[in-house]
Amino acid sequence: MTEKHIDELSGVETTGHEWDGIRELNNPMPRWWLLTFYATIIWTIGYTIAYPAWPLISSATKGVLGWSSRAQLSETMGQVADSQAAIKTAIAEKSLEDIVKDDSLYRFARAAGEAAFKVNCVQCHGTGAQGFPGYPNLNDDDWLWGGTIQDIYQTISHGIRYNSDPDTRVSEMPAFGEMLTGQEIRSIAAYVKSLSGEPSNPALAEAGKQLFVDNCASCHGEDGRGDQTVGAPNLVDAIWLYGATEADIAAQIRKPKHGVMPAWHARLGDVTVKELAVYVYSLGGAEQIQ
Structure with a gap:
């Protein structure tokens, strides 16, 4: 049986690990650390019982509390939708000109339009709506199909050379x-x-x-x-x-290039298209409403 080594200075047994003449002391873990470690184990077991935790083949354990982050998000989004219902209704019912002239509606529509733009439009027009070669800059005052807010709404609604929409804008430059x-x-x-x-x-x-x-x-x-x-x-x-x-x-x-812009009305609905039109209008290059 190998004799245990005792450190001469501290009198503590060593672990047997040695590196470059330095031996590791076999000091016990502090009691407070052990108690904390055991507490985390107990807390973990309780958490996995109370909340969804263990993955199954097609789902996970539900937990005795029945809590779900998906359900919580759905509830929160429902509350947000309820709080916005009145202003969304106002946007749906009012004309674009009236929305722009109503400060509270305009601020809401612009913010909502900016969010919708970041999801649906930045891929072609850029995060700042600055455009790229073949994709128009929406900040300047150069408009192919007109720069009034109604023109902008029409273009977003029905697109450019988008064959699936009978009201799409169409122009073909000959080759x-x-x-x-x-x-x-x-x-x-x-x-x-x-x-x-x-x-x-x-x-x-x-x-x-x-x-x-x-x-x-x-x-x-x-x-x-x-x-x-x-x-x-x-x-x-x-x-x-x-x-x-x-x-x-x-x-x-x-040999002219003919870009295609999707029609967004059927995809996003009238309210979101109005909000997008208000946002693009707000960028500064559109013809201002008198």
Whole structure:
């Protein structure tokens, strides 16, 4: 039998563990620590009896108290919905203009719209509604289909080129690559670039002016300021959806990209769409209600 080692200085038995000449003393755990440890074991057993704890094949033990975090959340959300019922009803019944003019309704609708925007819209328009290439910036005053709050509501409700909604907004720019030569397309791109006062090839731009009138003015206007009734963008304001270089503009003329925005009315309901419209309106670029 191995003789137990006793530390000479403290007189305490060691555990037998040694490292670099240092031996570990076999001191007992403090009584307060042991009592606390035993108390946590007793508390744990009581908790698993009282509350849901042990996983089963398709559920978990219910606990004798019958408490459920899911049920508690459902109850809390029900209370929130009840507290908001009156103001939600007011939003449903009032026009968008009346909502904006009513300070309490406007503040509520804007906050609710911002929350709905973060869930449904940031994937394309960004967390700050700043947009990305191909997805419009909602903060500026450049609107393809009109910037009134009713226009915004219409666009959110029925979407853009969303085939499942019969009231969706539709505009199709022809693929001029099938109608014009490459040189003609480059000339139009140079002219379009010059409309916003940005540098372009003067000779090409001059050649593209008449080509623009012949092929593009019917939608964009002879002055290039666009037409919101057909979703034709303003080409004078230097705000570009698919790129600002002459090559980008030429690519869009040659084979245009046609983005699709979902129709949200059927998915979210009229109240939430109104709240989204109010939020987008509040960003500052919309046409203000007089």
